[in-house]
Structure formats: structure tokens, C-alpha cells
Amino acid sequence: MSYSEAKKAYAKIGVDTEKAIKAIKKVPVSMHCWQGDDVCGFESTGGASGGIQTTGNYPGKARTPKELMADIDFAMSLIPGRHRVNLHACYGVHEKKIVDRDKLSPAQFKPWVEWAKRRGYALDFNPTFFSHPKAADGLTLSNPDPAVRAFWVKHGIACLKIAEYFGRELKSPCSINFWMPDGYKDEPSDRLGPRQRMAESLDRIFKYKYDRKLCIPLLESKLFGIGVESYTVASHEFVMGYAMKRGILALLDMGHFHLSENVADKISSFLMFFGKVAFHISRPVRWDSDHVIRQNDDLRAAAQEIVRMGPENFIIALDYFDASINRVAAWVLGMRNMQKELLKAMLSPNAGLKKLQDEGRFTEQLVMQEELKNYPFESVWAEFCRREKVPAGEQWLAAVQKYERDVLSRRQMP
Numbered sequence: 484m485s486y487s488e489a490k491k492a493y494a495k496i497g498v499d500t501e502k503a504i505k506a507i508k509k510v511p512v513s514m515h516c517w518q519g520d521d522v523c524g525f526e527s528t529g530g531a532s533g534g535i536q537t538t539g540n541y542p543g544k545a546r547t548p549k550e551l552m553a554d555i556d557f558a559m560s561l562i563p564g565r566h567r568v569n570l571h572a573c574y575g576v577h578e579k580k581i582v583d584r585d586k587l588s589p590a591q592f593k594p595w596v597e598w599a600k601r602r603g604y605a606l607d608f609n610p611t612f613f614s615h616p617k618a619a620d621g622l623t624l625s626n627p628d629p630a631v632r633a634f635w636v637k638h639g640i641a642c643l644k645i646a647e648y649f650g651r652e653l654k655s656p657c658s659i660n661f662w663m664p665d666g667y668k669d670e671p672s673d674r675l676g677p678r679q680r681m682a683e684s685l686d687r688i689f690k691y692k693y694d695r696k697l698c699i700p701l702l703e704s705k706l707f708g709i710g711v712e713s714y715t716v717a718s719h720e721f722v723m724g725y726a727m728k729r730g731i732l733a734l735l736d737m738g739h740f741h742l743s744e745n746v747a748d749k750i751s752s753f754l755m756f757f758g759k760v761a762f763h764i765s766r767p768v769r770w771d772s773d774h775v776i777r778q779n780d781d782l783r784a785a786a787q788e789i790v791r792m793g794p795e796n797f798i799i800a801l802d803y804f805d806a807s808i809n810r811v812a813a814w815v816l817g818m819r820n821m822q823k824e825l826l827k828a829m830l831s832p833n834a835g836l837k838k839l840q841d842e843g844r845f846t847e848q849l850v851m852q853e854e855l856k857n858y859p860f861e862s863v864w865a866e867f868c869r870r871e872k873v874p875a876g877e878q879w880l881a882a883v884q885k886y887e888r889d890v891l892s893r894r895q896m897p
């Protein structure tokens with residue numbers, strides 16, 4: 484169907500496709516740098532620890548900051564709209580000697596800022612409380628050893644300063660997400676102590692008077708990790724309580740709940756009581772497995788909630804890492820899928836559907852919800868891509884395959 488025919492079909496149900504195209508263009512998605520190198524970072528070649536795991540050994544992962552930046556640039560060239568890039572503290576650029584986590588400063592992130600300025604990206608940030616000798620026992624901010632806690636408190640404060648630097652230099656507030664893997668493989672005898680220590684350490688970090696105009700701290704909850712199955716210190720309840728008390732935002736990762744829970748249902752309550760909602764868009768398969776997001780029911784439901792409650796009230800970040808497929812393709816597919824679901828939700832007569840619900844017209848509501856799934860969304864997506872000068876369909880994959888032949892396949896792993 485042509486765009487003008489689709490436009491008419493949508494107009495009949497009160498949906499303005501031009502408005503939707505304008506709206507989707509304004510929603511930035513924060514693209515996670517860590518899909519590009521399996522969460523390895525530039526400090527060691529150890530790979531991710533802390534209850535997270537990448538599986539697969541697809542060739543061509545980025546080995547240096549330069550390669551990672553080039554891969555991100557290439558991915559972005561196939562994604563419509565303007566987006567953000569999400570960095571982790573373990574992606575600092577170190578000259579000769581590696582600066583330890585407690586001593587990190589803007590100096591290690593200057594090359595990222597210079598690159599982001601040149602490209603017009605804003606940056607988000609994450610302290611890295613894993614893949615480090617002082618996190619080897621799985622406990623960081625809740626560690627019984629005060630010296631270990633002090634080390635990680637310093638890391639947290641150092642990262643707040645780096646986030647302020649990003650916000651200031653790139654003229655866009657930087658979200659900084661705190662996720663700590665702390666927990667136990669088997670039943671603990673004391674569930675309270677680690678949570679008290681965690682709260683006390685976080686208090687010490689947030690005593691640093693960060694500039695709220697430059698950085699937005701987020702706190703991410705989790706259910707369990709690999710090797711950390713029985714107890715997670717920063718659980719959903721811990722995070723809800725702590726974030727609320729401290730006046731920071733809680734972050735919902737779609738992979739951090741029981742598989743039968745509807746994560747989208749949590750959004751409205753979060754919005755009511757926090758005012759803004761931060762999201763890690765991910766896809767659990769059997770466990771919190773961080774597969775590339777697909778256009779499935781979960782993503783659709785989350786996107787609908789985001790659109791119905793105003794995308795400006797959300798911080799949308801992707802979080803998955805698949806090492807079994809082309810990593811650039813994993814980024815492009817995930818970013819486009821996110822945008823596709825947001826656009827579908829924007830092409831929905833949301834006010835009309837709400838009216839049907841309020842008037843108890845449930846037959847019409849159900850029929851309309853289903854019929855909408857077969858509306859000519861593709862034609863509007865294609866028009867959006869045409870205006871953004873990126874391929875609308877799977878032609879983007881041929882470009883990635885060429886990049887794989889010319890660039891990725893030449894990278895030898897040490």
C-alpha cells in the first residue's frame with residue numbers, strides 16, 4: 484500500500500500519520516555500547532562477570548575504542564532518528580596504565596565526548612560494579628569488608644562526576660544507571676544486613692551533590708543472576724523503596740522479573756509515583772538472557788504504555804548482548820524494532836480506545852485492538868525511513884554484511 488493510501492486508512496480511524504512520523508522522530512533511544520564487544524570493555528580481556536553472561540563467539544567484535552566507535556557509527560547510519568549512546572565505566576580510554584575504577588575521571592572519557600560531539604550523540608553512563616577483582620566474590624556496595632565498600636563508593640562518586648561532565652559537554656542531561664550484581668548463590672542466613680550495607684553505601688555516594696540538571700541517577704533492580712540465584716541485594720522492593728526515599732528514579736529492566744509477570748503493567752504505577760520511568764529494553768528467554776529484542780507482545784505492550792503516557796516521561800535504553808550473531812546487526816535490529824513498536828503505538832487511536840474502555844464497550848475494544856494489528860503500519864514506517872534516508876526493509880542487512888566482509892572479518896582476536 485502506498486503511503487497516501489495508508490494515510491487515508493488511518494485518518495478514517497482518527498489517526499494522523501504525519502503527526503506520528505513527527506513524534507517518532509523525537510524519541511531518542513539510548514543504544515548500549517556493550518552489544519559491540521560482549522560487555523568486555525577496555526580494561527582487560529576477561530569479559531562480563533557479575534551474574535551476566537554473553538554466549539556465542541561470532542567473529543569480528545570490537546577490540547579497541549576506535550573500532551567500537553566505528554561500529555556504532557555504522558549501526559547508527561542504518562537507524563532512523565537521532566539517538567543517544569550508553570557507555571559503561573569499563574569503556575574508559577586508558578593511556579598505557581589502566582586507571583582503576585575508584586580513580587576514574589573525565590580524562591578517560593574525553594575521546595568519547597569528542598567523538599559524540601562530532602557525531603551529534605548525547606551520552607548516558609553506567610558505573611561498572613562487575614568484571615573487577617574487588618567484585619570477584621559477587622559483593623560490591625554490600626560487601627561485609629568496609630574497605631571493599633569504600634572502593635566501590637569512590638567508584639560511584641567518580642562516575643557521577645563523569646556523568647556531569649557528559650551532561651555539561653554534550654548539553655543534554657546524562658542518565659547514570661546504578662546496577663550492582665550483589666547477591667548469593669545459595670540461601671543466605673542474613674537477608675537484611677547486605678541490604679542495609681547497600682543502602683548505607685548508596686547514601687554515601689549520593690551525598691556527593693551532583694548537579695541534577697546535568698545527570699539523572701537511576702537504580703536498577705534484578706531478580707537473580709547466573710551463579711547468584713538465591714538472593715539479590717538490590718531486588719525490586721529494595722530499589723522501589725530506596726529510590727523513592729532518595730528522590731532518584733528506579734529503572735525497570737524487562738528481563739529482571741519472573742517470566743510470567745507483565746512488565747508493561749508496572750509502568751503506570753512507576754510513572755504516578757516517580758514522575759519519570761527509566762527502562763532497559765531487553766528480552767528474557769527462559770532466564771534474564773539478554774536476547775536481541777523482537778517485535779513481540781512484551782515489546783508491543785511496553786511501547787504502548789510509553790506512548791500512551793508520553794514518551795517524554797521515559798528514559799528508553801536498550802540492554803542486551805548477543806555474541807552469537809553479527810553484533811552490528813544486533814544493534815540495528817533492536818533499535819529499529821523498538822522504534823517500530825513505538826510507531827505502531829503512535830498509529831493507534833489511543834483516545835478512542837480509552838473511551839471504549841471507560842464506556843464499557845468491551846466487544847468493540849477487543850475487536851479494534853485486534854484489527855489495528857493489521858493496519859498498514861509498514862507504509863508509514865517506510866515513509867519515515869525514506870525521509871530519514873535509511874533503508875525501510877531488510878536491505879539494511881546487505882550493508883551490514885558488506886561491513887562484515889570489509890571491516891569486521893579482518894579483526895583477529897588475540
Ligand code: RNT
Pocket residue numbers: 517522535609662703705736763771802
Ligand atoms: C544486568 C543488568 C545491567 C547490565 C548492564 C551491562 O543484569 O541488566 O543493566 O546488563 O549494565
Ligand code: ZN
Pocket residue numbers: 662703736763802
Ligand atoms: Zn539492565
